[in-house]
Amino acid sequence: MELIEHSSRELLAWLERGEVKAEELTSAYLQAIRQREAKVRAFVHLDEASALEQARRVDDKRRRGQPLGKLAGLPVAIKDVLCTKGVPTTCCSKILRNFIPPYDAHVISRLKEEDAVLIGKTNMDEFAMGSSTENSAFQITRNPWDLERTPGGSSGGSAAAVAACEVPLSIGSDTGGSIRQPASLCGIVGLKPTYGRVSRFGLVAFASSLDQVGPFGHDTYDVALLMEVIAGHDRRDSTSAPEPVPPYRQTLDQPVLPLRIGVAREYFGEGLDAEVEQAVREALQVYRRLGATIQEVSLPHSRYAIATYYIVATAEASSNLARYDGVHYGYRAQRFDNMIHMYSRTRGEGFGAEVKRRIMLGTYVLSRGYYEAYYLKALKVRRLIKEDFDKAFAECDVVAGPTSPTPAFRIGEKVADPLAMYLSDIYTISCNLAGIAGISIPCGFTRNGLPIGLQLLAPPFAEEKLLRIARMYERETDWHLRRPVVPA
């Protein structure tokens, strides 16, 4: 393995022993970025000089024997949905093209406190609305395993950057699967924490009751490390939870036994690719060999998850995105007749098609005469979806299944059919509606060499156990060690 292909576990050990300098490591990743970005296009903002400067500061601290943070010298890429002080934060939208935040998101402050090297901002579906990163106003990101295919989305840039070894770690956000689905399609590990586990302060809001920030890496150690840094209470987000943050890495290698794994029939339904199903069933066999009990659980309302989600999420989005009015920040239309016209033309010119569609749908379901039939109804079904999980978790430790019904799809394949795109999130969406934790880990490849992901869902604040359970499988397999060959 080349230096840049390693997990943070090895990289940290070498940095600590002085076998590699932070500056050398950052240079190696920057070189990979220069070689591969023309094809992958994961980054929308890159500052090489600043990255090298941050790395040199870490090397200086180490030389002087000063205390160092948990990420000392490790490069991290950030989805362009998190505010970074003095660095553009665009959400890959024309309406925020020139926005430079005057403050850091909580997650960014935490990464800086732990001496991470912030290397750049990554591409995403505009305002995190999409499942392929094709809704970016700026560029198309390609899947490092097959450049004709999408990396998934909406955190496609962050997932592709790790998969292509342009960076060892990255941060994404997950409102309906936007971390787990791209992790699955790119052959890496992605964790969606419990709602409230990570502060949303400085995260540009899409759907406030569903959004969570979370980590990407090559293996469970990587995401455990990032979780130790980003999780925890923050007084600036009143929905961030006061639960203590366990030292996830310390217990990572301890198997969970006895272990009961729930399998929901609803997650193996129509539309599931045969190769994906086979890989997931084989993963369950691995757990069985390790002593786990595999038992059927029922999530009868999961078939309504997508319909519920596209009402709840768009309703919240229509309200959250009302702030883009051309007054306080962002784009303003050049010509208009009056104040109201300035709002509507600014928004009409500034938002892309998918964002407009969702604002319209959200406005519709909240409007007079439809609120009860749609929005209130969806909130009731949301409770039923959550109660399904409460019942399932009374019988098992985690619910296992495929992360995505198919491997990576072709660029352009679903762009003209929004509903088909929505259905690609069929297995990830209920996790957000129920506020629980979920992880996607690599569990195989198709005959064409496309990665397949296994999704494990756990009760609220059970990330420590979830990571240990994921690690049990990872120790038995080597899918997480494979790296794509990106043509230069």
Add this chain to the structure above:
Amino acid sequence: MALKPEEVRWVAHLARLECSPEEIELFTMQLSQIVEYVNQLQEVQTEGVEPLSHCLPLHNVFREDEASPSLSVDEALANAPARKGDFYSVPAVLD
């Protein structure tokens, strides 16, 4: 139940989104499909079910009312599309 173009135009007005006639036509078709899809929720029995707007059992989070440093006027206005002195500048609201 399909949406009519005039309904879509009304929703666009409520959302303050200027849409071209082509967009109205496209959104009428696409939103109709999506609304038809989400209509399957009507078949779910929800009598007596409390709506769930939020998953965390958190209510009324309080903190001390303490003064702390905030953004300067210049920092707050740095991203404004138009500025006049210490204010955001907007077109006349009243004639």
